[in-house]
Amino acid sequence: MCGILAVYDAQRRWSPEVFSKALNVLASRGPDGQGVWQGDEVLLGHRRLSIIDLEGGAQPMASGDGQALVTFNGEIYNFPTLRSDLEARGHAFQTSSDTEVILSAWREWGADCVDHLEGMFAFVIWDRRHRTLFAARDRTGIKPLYVGQSDGAVVFSSTLAPFFELPGFDLQIDREAIRDLLVYDYVPAPRSMLRAVRKLRPGHCLLWKTSEPFPESRSFWEVPRCDDQPIEFHELVERCESALDRSIQRQMMSDVPLGAFLSGGIDSSLIVASMARISDEPVTTFSVSFQSGSNEAPIAREVAEQYGTRHVEVEAGSIRSDTLLDTLGRLDEPLSDPAIIPTRLISAVARERVKVVLSGEGGDEVFGGYPRFLIQDQSEGGGLGWARRGLKELLDRAPFPIPGAGRIYHDLLSPREVVEWERARFGDGGYPGRQLRRLLTLPPESYSPQDYLTDWREKMQRYSVGGKEYDADTLMRVDMLTKLSENHLFKSDRASMMESLELRVPFLDELVLNEVLHRPVHAKIVGGRLKAILIELCKSRLPRAVWDRPKHGFNVPMGHFMAVEWKEAVEELLSWGEQSLPIFDYGALRAAQRENQRTRMVARTLWSPLMLIAWFRAHPAAKL
Known part of the structure; x- marks a missing residue:
């Protein structure tokens, strides 16, 4: 992983020195080197975390004829086979890096190059011959990419931080982002905290010929709709096992030391089991333990012992106030997922021993691991008796806060309201509209409290089939487009990058996604059993304590x-x-x-x- 920055500015208002200062705020994303290219009206910058081709992968990288340049963050897992394909088409390569493969793919296929790339990526290409900028973000949003416009300048960046280092850039806050953070715990794409900056959505790319108006991004990939072709459960398990093992094998490709996060849950434990079978050396694993609340550390130790890993455990109680404030102060965009704190702690410990880790992020979204996916079709909602309606109204208007109000409120909602409440609520109370107006002193018209669910509802409608707008199949697909990328993957990216650690997510590898995402929910949740496919895999690989218990999650x-x-x-x-x-x-x-x-x-x-x-x-x- 790395940090990238790109500027197109016909007025050339920012000197290379100013640009380099803005690039330097991404130093923790790439402590191993810095590169800047200047030409035409473009500045390209790169902060490198060296993982593959340590000697030959410096960026920004130019094509052989110097007509195309790229700054790239991420890893392309299929680059060896893609390179062979491009060589057969006449392309020659000077390095063994995946970055050069992206450049050749661009020259061969243009904007359609993204259809051939498998991995986690965010990159910007400047094509000098056609005076065209091309930017893309991977399918599930593992890697971030922001796009900002101010007084005719266009800026692309891995995070929001560099925008604050560019004099004169518009730093006006988007007040609806304040609303979204309070409601969702994160800021959904394409919105960011700054009004002049937008996130490129997952699975989107942007092609801009600089002589033309700046365009909207386009989708090159979407979560597939259900394909309910019958398949025997045991066959599906075998196919998923093969896809997961192959994804882990290619994500273990690295020229630097590599390990894994091991929580003791199903997802990370399966990854460690597969890594141990593939690796000739003991796997290095890392876990966090909590003295209060749920603590899966003992189960993680059991998995580590079974597979003979070099296991490192860190106590979350060592996170002091100063560590908390430092972590929050280094976030370029606010996030209300408290798991970012122990994730940074474990990343710091891991970075002392390895430079890359594999993580179980995405397993719940892909394989159906959340209890909320047990819902039936809730399109029609449900009614409330007058007494329950009255109590709900009282709670909605009650003085702020009421301990335990969330649990009571939940029980008073209709089935459809439960789905919405679990996606967007404020604090421990009820629906956000009144709560937001009660807490925020900003004029309501400046942050539109009544519209907090509009974008989410539109996505639910887009993926609904046959009027079943709020069924589990729809909810699982929308979660992939929202909470996964802008909460869970944001958390993992920022926490690991604070410690210059590359984090990879095999459950979101295209090999796995292509096998699983199009399956209906009843193929993944069988007889009320969440993640039935992965549990079946666990039975032959892992201790019973891993898979025969209620889901806990990474709860702080x-x-x-x-x-x-x-x-x-x-x-x-x-x-x-x-x-x-x-x-x-x-x-x-x-x-x-x-x-x-x-x-x-x-x-x-x-x-x-x-x-x-x-x-x-x-x-x-x-x-x-």
């Missing part, structure tokens, strides 16, 4: 941490916000703080506002 005991280990950080952020960020009702936040100190039950209500406060504190140039 937030109530406890915010009341004890992170108490000083919570106080520091609230005090700064009261003095410097007048967008919240701090009386309500202080009430939530006191209630959590007493009950440990309203941490979620307080956490998302704290993420915004931390982000604004770290980005004082942002304009409300």
Whole structure:
């Protein structure tokens, strides 16, 4: 993984020195080298984390004739076979890197080159002959790519951070992004925290001939719709086993030390089992343990012992307030998933021993691992008796916050409302509209609180079949387009890149996606059994404790941490916000703080506002 930055600016307002300063804020993404190319009206920059072809893969890289240049972040897993295909078509190669394969693919197929690439990637190509910029982001959004426009300049970047280093760039906040962060816990693509910057959506590319108006991006891949062709369960298991093993084998390709995160859950344990069978050397594995809340570390140890891994375990209690504040302060965009904190901790420990890790991200979305996927068709919703409706209304209007209100509220909702509530809610209360207006002091018309679910509903409608708008098949596909890329993969990317660690996700390899995604939910969740395919694989590979138990997930005991280990950080952020960020009702936040100190039950209500406060504190140039 690396950090990339590209600028097209006919006015040449930013010198190479200014550009290099902006590029340097991506240094943790690429500590092994920096490259800058300047020509025409274009600046291309690259910060390199050397993984493959350590001597010959420097970027930005030019084609043999110098007419096309690329800056690229990621890994192309099928590049050896793609290279052979291109050589048969007459292309010659000077390095053994996947970057050069991208350039040759561009010269051979143009914008259709993305159809041939398998892996995780975000890149920008400048074609000097045709004066064309081409940018692309991988199918599931493993690698980030932002696109900004300001006064005629166009900027592409791995993160939001470089935009703050470009003098004169428009840093006006998108207030609807504030709403989205509070509601979803993340900022959904294409929106970003800055109004002038948008995320390139997963599976999208952008082709711009600079003599023409700047275009919209286009989709080169979408989550496939259900293909309900019959297949025997045992045959599907065998096919998935083969696809997963092959994906892990090609993702173990590396010229530097490699290991794996091992939580003790099904996904990471299967990856470690496969790695151990493939590798001639013991696999190096890493896990996090919690003294409070759910703790899967003992199961991770059992898997490590079975496969003889070099296992390293880190205690999450070692995350102090200063570590929390440092992590939040380094986020280019706020995220309310608390798992980013222990993920950074384990990434730091892993980076001391390896440079690449494999992770189980994506297994739940692809194979049906979340309890919310057990829903039946909820298109018609359901009715409430007058008493239940009255109680729901009282909770919706109740003083903020009420400990445990979320659980009560959940039980009062219709089936369709439950689906929406689990996708978008604020804190421990009910629907976000009134809660947002109660907490935020911004004018409601500036952040449209009533529209918080509009984009999500449109995606649900697009993937619905036969009027079954809220069934599990639809929900699983929309999760791939939203929460997976902009929450889970964002978390993994930012946490690992803070420590200059490359993180790979075999469950999102095209070999696996092509085998599984088009299958209907009843092929993945069998008889109410979540991830039935993977459980079947586990039976012959892993201890029973891994697969014969309820799902826990990577849960951080937030109530406890915010009341004890992170108490000083919570106080520091609230005090700064009261003095410097007048967008919240701090009386309500202080009430939530006191209630959590007493009950440990309203941490979620307080956490998302704290993420915004931390982000604004770290980005004082942002304009409300």
